[in-house]
Amino acid sequence: MAASLLSHGMRRCSARTCAAAAVAVRRGLSSAAPPSVFTRLLLKLNNYFYDVEHIVGWNNWARTLLVRSKNTFFGLAQQNFGDNVAAAYYILTLRGSFRFAGQSEWFRPDSSGKFSYDFMSTPDTQIEEVDLSGTIINHDGLDNLVKQNKLQSLSLRGCPEVDDWFLARLHVFGESLVELDVSHCPCVTVGGLAALQNLRKLQRLDISGLSRLQSPGLVRILLEEMLPHCRVTGAEYEQGLIQPDTREPTEEDHEATSANTGVRHL
Amino acid sequence: MWRKLLASVPAFRAPKAPCRSFKSSSRRAEKDFNKELEAQFRAFREKAAAALPGSDWSPFELTPGLPPERADVVIVGGGVVGWSIAYWLKKKERVRDGLRVLVVEKDPTYSQASTVLSCGGIRQQFSLKENIQLSMTSADFLKNINNHLWVVNEDPVDLQFNHSGYLFLASEKSAHIMEENYHTQRHAGAKVALLSPSQLKERYPWINTEGVALASLGLENEGWFDPWSLLNALRRKAMSMGVYQCFGEVTGFRCSSNVAEIADDDFVDVKRIKYVNVQMPNSLEYQPVETAIVVNAAGANSGKIATMLGIGLGPKESISGIPFPVEPRKRFVYVVHCPDGPGLDTPFLIDYSGVYCRREGLGGNYITGMSPEETEEPDVSNLDVDHDFFQEKVWPRLANRIPAFEQLKVSSAWAGFYDYNTLDQNGIVGMHPLVSNMYFATGFSGHGLQQSPAVGLAVAELILDGGYKTVNLSAFDLKRIFLREPILESNIV
Numbered sequence: 224m225a226a227s228l229l230s231h232g233m234r235r236c237s238a239r240t241c242a243a244a245a246v247a248v249r250r251g252l253s254s255a256a257p258p259s260v261f262t263r264l265l266l267k268l269n270n271y272f273y274d275v276e277h278i279v280g281w282n283n284w285a286r287t288l289l290v291r292s293k294n295t296f297f298g299l300a301q302q303n304f305g306d307n308v309a310a311a312y313y314i315l316t317l318r319g320s321f322r323f324a325g326q327s328e329w330f331r332p333d334s335s336g337k338f339s340y341d342f343m344s345t346p347d348t349q350i351e352e353v354d355l356s357g358t359i360i361n362h363d364g365l366d367n368l369v370k371q372n373k374l375q376s377l378s379l380r381g382c383p384e385v386d387d388w389f390l391a392r393l394h395v396f397g398e399s400l401v402e403l404d405v406s407h408c409p410c411v412t413v414g415g416l417a418a419l420q421n422l423r424k425l426q427r428l429d430i431s432g433l434s435r436l437q438s439p440g441l442v443r444i445l446l447e448e449m450l451p452h453c454r455v456t457g458a459e460y461e462q463g464l465i466q467p468d469t470r471e472p473t474e475e476d477h478e479a480t481s482a483n484t485g486v487r488h489l
Numbered sequence: 490m491w492r493k494l495l496a497s498v499p500a501f502r503a504p505k506a507p508c509r510s511f512k513s514s515s516r517r518a519e520k521d522f523n524k525e526l527e528a529q530f531r532a533f534r535e536k537a538a539a540a541l542p543g544s545d546w547s548p549f550e551l552t553p554g555l556p557p558e559r560a561d562v563v564i565v566g567g568g569v570v571g572w573s574i575a576y577w578l579k580k581k582e583r584v585r586d587g588l589r590v591l592v593v594e595k596d597p598t599y600s601q602a603s604t605v606l607s608c609g610g611i612r613q614q615f616s617l618k619e620n621i622q623l624s625m626t627s628a629d630f631l632k633n634i635n636n637h638l639w640v641v642n643e644d645p646v647d648l649q650f651n652h653s654g655y656l657f658l659a660s661e662k663s664a665h666i667m668e669e670n671y672h673t674q675r676h677a678g679a680k681v682a683l684l685s686p687s688q689l690k691e692r693y694p695w696i697n698t699e700g701v702a703l704a705s706l707g708l709e710n711e712g713w714f715d716p717w718s719l720l721n722a723l724r725r726k727a728m729s730m731g732v733y734q735c736f737g738e739v740t741g742f743r744c745s746s747n748v749a750e751i752a753d754d755d756f757v758d759v760k761r762i763k764y765v766n767v768q769m770p771n772s773l774e775y776q777p778v779e780t781a782i783v784v785n786a787a788g789a790n791s792g793k794i795a796t797m798l799g800i801g802l803g804p805k806e807s808i809s810g811i812p813f814p815v816e817p818r819k820r821f822v823y824v825v826h827c828p829d830g831p832g833l834d835t836p837f838l839i840d841y842s843g844v845y846c847r848r849e850g851l852g853g854n855y856i857t858g859m860s861p862e863e864t865e866e867p868d869v870s871n872l873d874v875d876h877d878f879f880q881e882k883v884w885p886r887l888a889n890r891i892p893a894f895e896q897l898k899v900s901s902a903w904a905g906f907y908d909y910n911t912l913d914q915n916g917i918v919g920m921h922p923l924v925s926n927m928y929f930a931t932g933f934s935g936h937g938l939q940q941s942p943a944v945g946l947a948v949a950e951l952i953l954d955g956g957y958k959t960v961n962l963s964a965f966d967l968k969r970i971f972l973r974e975p976i977l978e979s980n981i982v
């Protein structure tokens with residue numbers, strides 16, 4: 224298996240990863256949401272004044288509230304107009320776009336976020352392609368889409384709220400999804416990519432620009448092994464691996480690795 | 490500096506002269522003066538102390554780390570269950586600092602706590618409705634962990650959650666139980682799928698399906714995470730909310746007792762804890778902490794805490810003669826290295842033979858283990874690992890199920906204590922009839938980590954609201970111990 228081929232590189236890599244894990248996590252997270260000048264000022268003030276904590280807290284709370292309100296479950300719309308219309312409406316309010324099965328035209332809102340309600344005329348057609356790149360969809364909002372069992376293509380490029388829990392929920396499209404783009408999602412890690420094993424029909428997967436992957440090359444190999452029919456793009460094989468010619472592994476390396484894995488787990 | 494200054498200015502030096510003459514004139518007068526000074530100092534000290542009500546400030550040197558003298562709730566055991574309860578108590582208090590919560594933990598390094606020695610797994614594949622609900626509520630908590638546990642000005646919590654479901658395998662004999670459980674789980678809202686042996690082979694070609702009649706795979710909210718991150722996040726948040734932490738061991742209780750009539754002419758002693766004795770580490774010093782409520786979350790040690798209150802020491806056949814059924818049971822976990830082992834899709838595999846296995850990281854490492862037979866329980870006086878157990882029991886079963894594991898190297902191993910409930914291997918949550926102010930939250934036997942967030946909430950509701958609101962845990966009440974009515978869970982690992 225590919226794993227054995229690579230294990231040599233990996234073993235050495237994991238020693239390094241352990242040591243660098245803390246740093247990498249921090250780096251990953253800060254790149255996840257680069258704090259604005261205002262936030263940085265507040266954080267600084269917070270070191271000296273207790274009440275600033277509340278303002279920072281409110282700031283965070285307001286954002287959570289926005290994300291939550293944008294991702295509410297459109298239960299009433301579903302009841303009155305059906306799953307497909309509710310899903311379409313949800314996608315458009317998030318400023319995403321979609322295409323119905325059997326149609327070639329895409330529905331998308333204009334630059335001010337307004338959209339026409341033409342999609343309501345075909346309540347029985349299911350959605351086949353969805354582009355939600357750059358939106359604030361999260362795992363709760365996914366509830367609005369789960370009934371779309373003809374969904375073939377989903378783009379989540381650069382979604383700040385898409386995390387591993389989100390990817391783990393994608394199993395609902397296991398029988399239909401062919402193409403998935405999770406590139407540049409700052410919260411996605413290898414722990415969520417492992418859940419894509421439930422997407423048995425997947426043929427194309429884009430994992431470029433995932434800042435929290437420590438060794439994208441290795442992850443790509445593992446993903447290709449896990450989904451044999453899927454072409455994984457966005458990571459070069461040698462990315463994140465130590466080149467074999469830079470240093471030979473020593474016996475100590477081995478020791479360190481095994482000790483590390485044990486300790487890290489403990 | 491001040492003294493120098495005073496000495497250098499003549500005006501200040503002047504009063505010294507009468508003092509000297511005073512001394513020479515009468516020694517008694519000096520004594521009186523000193524006494525008066527001392528009395529005045531005492532009065533001042535008393536006044537200062539009175540002016541600062543509730544302050545722990547004292548002019549005398551204190552042993553650092555002593556717990557406060559009183560608290561509303563004392564939680565014994567700073568494992569994941571204890572800290573979760575502390576967090577939820579603070580979260581539910583209505584006014585800021587409305588509740589003084591103290592967590593007492595005997596081991597600052599957590600070297601023996603089950604929490605950090607566990608495998609970190611979470612699953613919804615249980616047979617009891619309560620267990621399924623607890624895990625689902627906890628999964629929801631973990632999903633939104635940064636809404637709960639993020640502390641301003643700190644890094645967000647990263648649990649390193651790995652979303653690979655549990656894969657249970659059933660033999661011909663146990664297949665019907667699996668099917669039944671599957672329906673219970675679906676009914677409770679868990680996302681689980683059943684696989685036939687051929688589907689299993691197709692999904693996981695590296696599994697030997699011989700003897701497997703049915704398999705069930707968790708699709709959502711299952712996987713494993715880093716227990717230490719969860720413990721630390723809970724602790725950090727709870728402390729930021731004002732929970733007191735103290736490193737010391739609870740060695741006893743001071744109680745008052747009342748005689749209560751339970752049946753015709755049958756009387757029992759009902760105790761009420763007034764003080765918890767906390768012994769400081771490496772010293773004989775101890776501090777009694779006055780408290781209204783005590784929570785026993787001491788994990789594998791919680792049986793010992795119950796014994797301190799006389800539970801189980803009474804005459805046989807009486808209610809006080811029934812021991813609290815939680816004891817430590819040692820479980821081994823082996824880390825193996827196998828470059829040809831299964832890849833990223835490795836689930837948390839639970840074979841019907843009892844052996845389990847999951848991936849650890851991406852470097853070809855796996856952790857594995859199994860529970861021994863009831864008659865072959867290892868000695869619990871230490872945490873030494875029995876390597877023969879791996880060679881004789883674990884490896885043959887593991888290699889039979891996953892042939893790639895015929896070639897492997899054990900790279901390390903550790904042991905931890907299950908907080909084992911000998912009655913039915915399920916959590917015990919509630920109050921003891923003989924102690925009127927102690928709540929129990931223990932006995933989770935191998936699935937306490939994943940249930941801790943929800944259990945914390947349930948216990949906080951029980952304490953502050955007087956009843957369960959989110960998850961109804963009345964089935965896990967202590968009553969079943971006295972009635973000897975176990976509620977059995979079929980999926981114990």
Ligand SMILES: Cc1cc2nc3c(=O)[nH]c(=O)nc-3n(C[C@H](O)[C@H](O)[C@H](O)COP(=O)(O)OP(=O)(O)OC[C@H]3O[C@@H](n4cnc5c(N)ncnc54)[C@H](O)[C@@H]3O)c2cc1C
Binds near residue numbers: 569
């Ligand atoms: C090998 C192994 C694997 C496991 N795998 C899983 C798993 O995959 N998933 C899962 O959900 N669960 C698992 N568990 C079970 C889980 O770890 C426990 O159920 C859970 O951690 C219990 O938490 P706790 O806080 O009650 O206990 P602990 O973490 O043991 O905490 C109790 C604390 O109380 C302290 N204490 C004890 N006595 C006193 C005293 N007198 N005074 C002061 N402090 C005291 C101890 O020092 C300890 O820190 C596993 C357990 C083991 C051993």
